[in-house]
Amino acid sequence: MKTIKDDTDVLVVLILSGAMSLGMVPFLIIRYLSREWLIFALDAGAFFATLTLFLYVYVTRKTAVARWLVAILCVVVMFLTVHIKGIENLMWIYPGLAALFFLLIPNVALAIGSVFLLIVTIMVWPQVTPAVLAQFLVTTISLLLFCFAFSYRARKQQQELSSLATVDALTGAENRRALEEALLSVTGRLSRYPEQRASVLMIDLDEFKTINDTFGHGVGDAVLKSFSETIQSRIRASDGLYRFGGEEFVVIAEHTSLKEAHHLAETLRLAIEQSSVHDGVNLTISLGVAEYSPGESSYQWLGRADAALYRAKQTGRNVSCTA
Numbered sequence: 001m002k003t004i005k006d007d008t009d010v011l012v013v014l015i016l017s018g019a020m021s022l023g024m025v026p027f028l029i030i031r032y033l034s035r036e037w038l039i040f041a042l043d044a045g046a047f048f049a050t051l052t053l054f055l056y057v058y059v060t061r062k063t064a065v066a067r068w069l070v071a072i073l074c075v076v077v078m079f080l081t082v083h084i085k086g087i088e089n090l091m092w093i094y095p096g097l098a099a100l101f102f103l104l105i106p107n108v109a110l111a112i113g114s115v116f117l118l119i120v121t122i123m124v125w126p127q128v129t130p131a132v133l134a135q136f137l138v139t140t141i142s143l144l145l146f147c148f149a150f151s152y153r154a155r156k157q158q159q160e161l162s163s164l165a166t167v168d169a170l171t172g173a174e175n176r177r178a179l180e181e182a183l184l185s186v187t188g189r190l191s192r193y194p195e196q197r198a199s200v201l202m203i204d205l206d207e208f209k210t211i212n213d214t215f216g217h218g219v220g221d222a223v224l225k226s227f228s229e230t231i232q233s234r235i236r237a238s239d240g241l242y243r244f245g246g247e248e249f250v251v252i253a254e255h256t257s258l259k260e261a262h263h264l265a266e267t268l269r270l271a272i273e274q275s276s277v278h279d280g281v282n283l284t285i286s287l288g289v290a291e292y293s294p295g296e297s298s299y300q301w302l303g304r305a306d307a308a309l310y311r312a313k314q315t316g317r318n319v320s321c322t323a
């Protein structure tokens with residue numbers, strides 16, 4: 001499933017690579033007319049590289065590698081601009097440094113920007129007066145720090161928003177939206193690599209209505225929270241626990257066959273049976289387990305686990321059944 005961040009990443013790379021290649025055109029013409037062949041060749045190389053990146057991202061919408069390549073191009077173009085065209089072109093460094101923070105994570109952008117600044121400072125040191133050098137350093141270092149603070153805050157906010165959108169506030173398990181995304185991603189991968197396996201466990205708390213009715217909703221909520229903590233402490237970090245709705249949960253166990261998933265289901269069932277969540281509450285769960293069958297949709301996969309769960313309930317609860 002596409003996120004707002006994915007869209008923004010694509011837009012940033014398209015704008016930067018597009019602006020860089022378009023911005024090269026007048027310089028290419030000037031270098032050609034003035035027959036400065038070395039600089040013309042360098043500009044032409046940068047033009048084709050940025051244009052290729054632009055077209056690649058436009059067609060594939062993939063940015064993981066392209067962001068790094070555009071960042072590297074930015075650094076190379078900034079360096080060559082100052083090195084070949086002289087220190088009167090120092091101001092090109094400012095947009096280049098800012099662009100790094102749109103392309104890379106804040107710490108990496110700060111590290112690369114700082115190393116680059118150090119190299120440029122050593123390079124221009126003998127050619128400028130101490131006053132100009134001091135101005136250059138104060139303004140570029142301020143720019144780096146402001147960009148770092150801004151992009152660090154934006155990244156934190158984006159992580160918090162993403163957690164709010166995908167985590168169930170009561171239990172800390174991931175929510176239905178995250179489950180749908182995860183199922184799409186797993187079934188997509190399994191259809192590309194049919195030799196890989198994955199299973200889902202559909203879990204339902206037994207007689208939960210009775211717990212609510214007897215002890216009140218506050219205790220019911222505490223039971224849900226404690227259930228989620230127990231399950232999360234028993235599954236692998238790569239397995240996800242998702243709240244499907246109410247007192248129904250799903251575990252996606254990747255690289256797990258039906259037999260292994262059934263073993264996991266029994267481990268979870270016993271862990272919950274033995275846990276003490278509240279005085280007088282003897283919590284048990286029923287589980288339905290299904291391994292992914294090549295070709296089926298995530299909806300069909302979950303449907304088979306749900307049918308197995310239904311059988312577990314019919315069998316008398318506190319049981320796990322396989323599809």
Ligand SMILES: Nc1nc2c(ncn2[C@@H]2O[C@H](COP(=O)(O)OP(=O)(O)OP(=O)(O)O)[C@@H](O)[C@H]2O)c(=O)[nH]1
Pocket residue numbers: 170204205206207208209210212216217218219220221224245246247313317
């Ligand atoms: N406290 C609390 N209760 C919830 C929450 N979400 C759903 N429930 C309750 O969960 C109960 C589910 O009841 P049922 O669907 O009858 O299932 P059950 O009592 O567990 O019975 P079986 O599934 O057949 O074992 C309902 O009473 C819901 O109100 C929640 O977030 N907090």
